[in-house]
Amino acid sequence: MKALILVGGFGTRLRPLTLSVPKPLVEFANKPMILHQIEALKAVGVTEVVLAINYQPEVMLNFLKEFETKLGITITCSQETEPLGTAGPLALARDKLVDESGEPFFVLNSDVISEYPFKEMIEFHKAHGGEASIMVTKVDEPSKYGVVVMEESTGQVDKFVEKPKLFVGNKINAGIYLLNPSVLDRIELRPTSIEKEVFPKIAAEKKLYAMVLPGFWMDIGQPRDYITGLRLYLDSLRKKASPKLASGPNIVGNVLVHETAKIGEGCLIGPDVAIGPGCVVESGVRLSRCTVMRGVRIKKHACISSSIIGWHSTIGQWARVENMTILGEDVHVCDEIYSNGGVVLPHKEIKSSILKPEIVM
Amino acid sequence: MLNFLKEFEAKLGITISCSQETEPLGTAGPLALARDKLIDGSGEPFFVLNSDVISEYPFKEMIEFHKAHGGEVSIVVTKVDEPSKYGVVVMEETTGKVDKFVEKLKLFVGNKINAGIYLLNPSVLDRIELRPTSIEKEIFPKIAAEKKLYAIVLPGFWMDIGQPKDYIAGLRLYLDSLRKKSSTKLATGHHIVGNVLVHESAKIGEGCLIGPDVVVGPGCVVEAGVRLSCCTMMRGVRIKKHACISSSIIGWHSTVGQWARVENMTILGEDVHVCDEIYSNGGVILPHKEIKSSILKPEIVM
Numbered sequence: 001m002k003a004l005i006l007v008g009g010f011g012t013r014l015r016p017l018t019l020s021v022p023k024p025l026v027e028f029a030n031k032p033m034i035l036h037q038i039e040a041l042k043a044v045g046v047t048e049v050v051l052a053i054n055y056q057p058e059v060m061l062n063f064l065k066e067f068e069t070k071l072g073i074t075i076t077c078s079q080e081t082e083p084l085g086t087a088g089p090l091a092l093a094r095d096k097l098v099d100e101s102g103e104p105f106f107v108l109n110s111d112v113i114s115e116y117p118f119k120e121m122i123e124f125h126k127a128h129g130g131e132a133s134i135m136v137t138k139v140d141e142p143s144k145y146g147v148v149v150m151e152e153s154t155g156q157v158d159k160f161v162e163k164p165k166l167f168v169g170n171k172i173n174a175g176i177y178l179l180n181p182s183v184l185d186r187i188e189l190r191p192t193s194i195e196k197e198v199f200p201k202i203a204a205e206k207k208l209y210a211m212v213l214p215g216f217w218m219d220i221g222q223p224r225d226y227i228t229g230l231r232l233y234l235d236s237l238r239k240k241a242s243p244k245l246a247s248g249p250n251i252v253g254n255v256l257v258h259e260t261a262k263i264g265e266g267c268l269i270g271p272d273v274a275i276g277p278g279c280v281v282e283s284g285v286r287l288s289r290c291t292v293m294r295g296v297r298i299k300k301h302a303c304i305s306s307s308i309i310g311w312h313s314t315i316g317q318w319a320r321v322e323n324m325t326i327l328g329e330d331v332h333v334c335d336e337i338y339s340n341g342g343v344v345l346p347h348k349e350i351k352s353s354i355l356k357p358e359i360v361m
Numbered sequence: 362m363l364n365f366l367k368e369f370e371a372k373l374g375i376t377i378s379c380s381q382e383t384e385p386l387g388t389a390g391p392l393a394l395a396r397d398k399l400i401d402g403s404g405e406p407f408f409v410l411n412s413d414v415i416s417e418y419p420f421k422e423m424i425e426f427h428k429a430h431g432g433e434v435s436i437v438v439t440k441v442d443e444p445s446k447y448g449v450v451v452m453e454e455t456t457g458k459v460d461k462f463v464e465k466l467k468l469f470v471g472n473k474i475n476a477g478i479y480l481l482n483p484s485v486l487d488r489i490e491l492r493p494t495s496i497e498k499e500i501f502p503k504i505a506a507e508k509k510l511y512a513i514v515l516p517g518f519w520m521d522i523g524q525p526k527d528y529i530a531g532l533r534l535y536l537d538s539l540r541k542k543s544s545t546k547l548a549t550g551h552h553i554v555g556n557v558l559v560h561e562s563a564k565i566g567e568g569c570l571i572g573p574d575v576v577v578g579p580g581c582v583v584e585a586g587v588r589l590s591c592c593t594m595m596r597g598v599r600i601k602k603h604a605c606i607s608s609s610i611i612g613w614h615s616t617v618g619q620w621a622r623v624e625n626m627t628i629l630g631e632d633v634h635v636c637d638e639i640y641s642n643g644g645v646i647l648p649h650k651e652i653k654s655s656i657l658k659p660e661i662v663m
Contacts, residue, residue: 009649010648012647014648015647343663358663359660359661361645361661
């Protein structure tokens with residue numbers, strides 16, 4: 001089976017992290033975002049994954065070769081020369097997605113983190129015999145998204161309503177599709193929206209079905225949702241009694257600590273923390289609701305919450321970092337500094353406190 | 362950089378190589394690192410430049426000055442209005458012999474600052490260890506104490522163009538120096554005011570008013586009725602009709618929409634698209650962004 005992952009453009013919403021690394025390779029819970037999806041696809045028998053990107057693939061290709069070998073799956077890039085929207089890339093990658101087998105192929109939005117119930121989706125798709133299956137997820141505020149109006153018992157989709165002002169339902173498009181090859185005949189090679197142009201037609205022909213996503217879902221393409229998504233993801237690990245979660249007297253709630261990271265005496269870590277490879281957390285440090293990327297050093301007595309600390313950065317002694325502070329790669333926060341929502345570009349030194357959220361370039 | 366360097370090497374007939382620091386070595390350490398590349402048997406002095414400096418580059422006069430005084434080091438100094446922001450060089454006016462360096466002092470000691478252009482005898486390399494070292498704080502003061510350091514006052518303009526505000530001021534000075542030399546590179550025409558450079562492959566529409574102190578890069582398209590002043594357009598930029606841009610830098614392949622107003626140190630990165638009728642007051646925009654709503658006060662858009 002094959003899959004297409006819509007990676008898209010420059011990942012500007014996840015800057016400053018994406019100033020150093022292409023978005024699919026930014027780690028989430030100590031694993032590159034795209035690897036979460038590729039591993040789940042491999043587990044249901046997908047043998048070839050196509051990444052639809054609209055920038056130069058050179059940086060990604062080295063990493064991809066590594067994954068290909070490790071996972072035993074073929075990964076290729078399909079590069080847009082002009083932005084093709086959410087459907088156009090499928091037309092561009094047509095030859096890679098369709099073979100004689102006539103099997104359906106998956107399409108994923110690269111920012112989506114979830115349980116990835118691909119096996120159940122394949123069964124659902126076979127059972128209803130329609131042309132396209134989509135995953136939907138329940139949200140509290142559907143008016144911010146595109147709502148899918150469907151028949152509850154069969155899952156047959158009636159229509160899509162973008163950002164509705166009146167309540168029409170609370171299920172939104174989760175960005176995970178399973179499509180028959182015939183869908184490609186409906187897509188021209190031009191900027192096209194799958195939600196606005198392609199799916200509504202298939203729904204009108206009563207060939208589009210939606211399955212409600214069991215478990216958590218989050219679009220982690222921006223820092224606030226990345227941090228919320230980590231909480232949901234770690235919670236799902238807890239529910240599965242995963243041995244990956246850390247335990248010990250200095251751990252509170254759900255915490256991931258890479259085996260090569262070091263935690264000092266008297267720390268209190270958690271809840272909802274991920275600590276990456278090679279990190280050094282010195283003694284007396286408090287971490288909550290944060291991600292610490294590879295190679296970071298947190299010095300003694302520092303206190304970090306609701307933040308993301310980029311690769312190879314350092315946080316000084318007694319520093320206080322909170323409220324959606326996002327540090328890019330190689331950022332050095334001096335001793336005793338306070339950062340309230342500072343967003344700091346790579347290779348900077350922070351010598352004075354940031355009292356209100358701002359970008360530091 | 363290496364690709365670009367090969368192109369320059371071929372075009373200019375000069376050898377360009379790189380010396381890469383694995384840790385930051387300050388302003389003197391890199392000389393020790395590149396030692397083997399800088400000295401040959403000839404014993405000739407070598408130049409050291411700070412890459413951000415734009416000036417008249419009076420290298421010929423410097424070589425003659427260096428020979429004449431017979432000291433170990435020659436440095437170029439330039440006069441500034443606000444010396445307290447820089448390192449001041451205190452020197453004997455007639456001979457140029459340097460007495461001392463004073464970093465950012467509050468009392469007035471002189472108005473000549475280190476312009477970041479040096480001509481050094483190979484013996485200077487014996488004074489520099491391969492570790493993070495400051496040439497202004499550690500090396501030059503010793504040479505000055507031995508009365509072997511001389512300074513020549515830079516004739517003409519000087520600017521450290523390492524930040525946008527100074528980049529724009531530096532451009533004004535540079536174009537002014539072109540004017541003084543009656544350079545043929547400067548644009549002329551009824552739609553040109555003051556000093557303006559327009560690349561031969563750029564297109565300027567009807568009814569524009571361009572200048573003063575404007576540079577328009579290769580492949581740029583400036584549509585009809587556009588006003589540009591004190592700004593730089595990098596390669597491939599398109600400015601749509603009736604837009605008005607001043608005191609700004611527009612990055613490669615960006616576009617500025619119709620009737621847009623862009624001013625007050627707006628800096629657009631590569632591939633930034635400012636929509637029609639948008640106002641930017643000092644917006645600093647990272648690459649690959651679209652600006653759909655006005656920026657009313659200076660801020661970074663990421």
